[in-house]
Amino acid sequence: MKIKSTLVIIVFFFISVCFSQTVVINELDSDTPSIDDKEFIELLSNIPNFSLDGYVLVFFNGSTNGADSSYLTIDLSGYTTDVNGLLLIGSNAVVPTPQLLIAPNLIQNGPDAVALFTGTAEDFPEGTLATTTNLVDALAYETGSAEAQSLWALLGLSGQVIEGPNNNTDSIQRFDDGLGNPDSISYLATIPTPRALNDGSGIILNGILTTVSQAQYDEGMAFDITFTSEQNVTSDLNINFSLNNQGFNTSDYTGNTSVIIPSGFNTVSTTITLIDDILDEGDEVLKISISTLPTEYLRLNNNLEIRVVDNDFTMAPFGTPLYPTTGIVASTQPTGYYDSINGLSNTTPTTLEQGLQNIIANPAIVRAQTYADVIDILEEADQNPANSNEVWLLYTEQGRAKLDIQTTSNNAGTWNREHTFPRSLAGYNSIDLDEIRDGKDVFWITKADSLRHGNSDAHALRAADGPENSSRNNQHYGQYNGPSGTAGSFKGDVARSVLYMQIRYNGLSIENGFPSTQGQMGDLVTLLDWHRNDPPDDFEMNRNNIVYEWQFNRNPFIDMPELVEYIWGNQAGMVWDNSLSVSDFSVETIKIYPNPINDQLFISGKNNEYNVVIFSSDGRKLQSKTLKNNSPFNLDLATGLYYARISSEGKTETKKFLVR
Known part of the structure; x- marks a missing residue:
């Protein structure tokens, strides 16, 4: 039975190395509600201000797929415990701010284990089997998951601790009654106490809170930063901080970045003025980061991010999809790019489809980029023509700040990468290397059979509102027709993108109706109608040109929209010749x-x-x-x-x- 916020479960089990350690695992919160951004682990040394040089923390996956092997390693060299012997490890969302910061949502829920070893990160590459060699301390845990007995055995343990069900609000805390026997150690699942001793003893540290009234300011505006201590300071407290973050630096603001809370007081403010320059730098983010504080203080929060909106954004000479223009942006296709399909039809031995595929899937020319690279591609290719600091959102027909790319499981107010031909329908997914943004000049060789590369093909990926992307899910077009009340300016764009995918990759096809066979997508009749009623505009031609710079291939149905009719429509079976293209009529x-x-x-x-x-x-x-x-x-x-x-x-x- 679980009783909220009180003693929940006490588990006793023997750990052969737990009675004489200098450092132990003191507290673990592997699962927090909603987006899991407040997970942490805390170490405790029996000597205050203890150097952790030569120690390494290793996390093991106890699931069947995890094979009792490591998935995360943190080298502790260079870190020291505080005056209470504590080192807190977690994301910047944890309160108080951890001494060692890691990305949010890294710690798995279980059934898993975490172990402290002597050694370095190089001793535990990803996939290392759990071991007792050089083991200092270990904790196996679960969040209502199955037991991982083989993992216990590998770490010399005889059980695991239950933190609570998924999305629980508790942490696992270690207690030692000091008797020095196997029953001395107990674990309690209760209210988290990061950066404080579990039994309430020790030196109470004075927390410093940083506050700003808004999360966003325009260039030229001034704002106050206030620092407040939980208790009045007993001597003058100097606080030094920085605002620098990536491109934002001292040339972008004026104001003092060093303040003093006078003795006997608990607050101080300083005014920062943002410089209104004439440079189009794009929206930026400043980061308020307090440097080292005296040992009797801790930072309740830190690294506060404040958006600086650049008022020097530029506008493109062409319109948005909602207010389209044509004839301003010309195709950058090389001379003769499509000449090899002249004289072909879908009834000739070398079909028109095959001829197109030979061009846009040529392994000697075409490049595949990573799924992470697609973010860079979309920030340029889907840039809002009316505001260079924004991307244009596909279905909701609006601009959104490039900085609002989704980075957690919470997609409200964000944009993300929408597969117009959904992953689950196509059968492609990411691999680890897909998470590396390595730029244009690092790429995979790809061909028509390289279906996995469809996962990161920017011709079929668009910037989209996060919640609307989730709403569309993996529906076929025709099932999904966009948000109500919108103009449907996306319809021809998505039609041409998924028709491109049939030509580009073997194993994909566009069918009538709503097929359930993997690799097939619908509805062809709907998509042909969308293509005809929403022809390519300058926005779409511009993104075709930009994607070409990365992938070295083009979407032919943007360059020559009449091709669609010769493959699927009212000219199917007829011989193609470039001179018949509708684009000639446009020119x-x-x-x-x-x-x-x-x-x-x-x-x-x-x-x-x-x-x-x-x-x-x-x-x-x-x-x-x-x-x-x-x-x-x-x-x-x-x-x-x-x-x-x-x-x-x-x-x-x-x-x-x-x-x-």
Whole structure:
């Protein structure tokens, strides 16, 4: 039976090395509610201010897949316990701030174990089997998981401690009654006490809290940083801090970064002014980091991150997908890039599909980047044309700060990488090396059979709102049609991206309906409709050019959208020739104006007459008319996004326009 915040479970078991250690595992919190960012482990030395040089902390995975082997190693050389003999290890979200910082959510829930050894990190590469060699102390634990008896045995233990069920609020704490026998040691699951002795004894340290009134300021603004101690200080306390973080440095602000809390008081403030320069540096993050404090103090929080919004952002010469433009951004395809598909159809021995694949999956040219590299690609390729500090979000049709990339399991207010052809439908996943952002010039050789590389193919990955990405999940298009109330400006983009995936990778196909076979995705009819009603614009051409710089391949359905008809649509089986591309019609070319419009739309081009059909954003036909060149089409439409399908002399082009 578990009673909240009181004595829960006391487990006695024999650890052969636990009665004469200089350092022991004093407290472990392997599981915290929600996003697991407050996990920690605490060591205790029987000598205050004890150097941990020559010690290493190793975490072992007791699951079947983990094979009782190490998954995380922390070398403790260079660290020292405090005046109470404690060293706290955890993420910056732990309160008080740990002396040794690690990334959040690193410590597994169990059934696992953590062990302290003499040695170095090099002695325990990932996958090292648990051992008693050079073992100083060990703790096996669980959070309602199965037992890991083989792991106990390897570490010389005879049991494990239950911290509580998943998302519990307790920690496991060690108690020693000092009798020096196997029953001296007990473990209690109760309220966490990081950086404090478990029995309440020891020197009570005076905590320093750093506060700022806002989490975000614009360039040119001033703000106060306040430092407050839990108790009045008994002598002047000097606090030195830094604001530097990556590109943010002393050239970006003015103000004192050294303050004094006078004796007998408990607070002090200083004013920082952000310099409003004329440089487009992008939004930045300053970090308030207190340097070393006297031994009787600790930092209740530290490394506070404050966003500095750059007001010198730039705007692209082309529009967003919601207010699209065409003809401003030209394709950067090399001369003759698509020439080899001329004369091919899906009925010739070398099919049009195969001819395209030979170009965009050529292993001698095409490169595959890591899934982490995709973040860098999207920050450039999906940059909001209206604000260079933002990415454009696919489904929700809005900009979001590049700095708001999702980094934890909490996706609210963030953006992340959306697979338009979902992982689970395609059958590709990440590997460890996918988490390395190693840049353009480090890449994998890839080919048509390299399906795993579809996981990081930027032609089919887009910046998307975190919650909306989760809402879409792995639905087929047609099942998923985007958020209600949006204009659907993403529809042609996603259609061309998943059609590209069928050509690029063997084993993937686009089918009618909503197939359940891995490698298949739908709905083809829906996607063809989306492609026709939402043709490529400058935004999409720009991202095609940028992805090409990384992957050395292009999405042909952006460069030559009419190709879609020759593979899946109304020209299927016909022989392709570049001169038949709709892009030639665009260059010739047709323009609609003004855009946005009020009540009249004009068509301008080289031909004398055009047939114009107006569609709503959801594909409903609204009006049609045959117009003379530069004559008006009188419209009576509500505010919103619409499409004009324009035909002349056997050629057709669709353009977006906005009614305001």
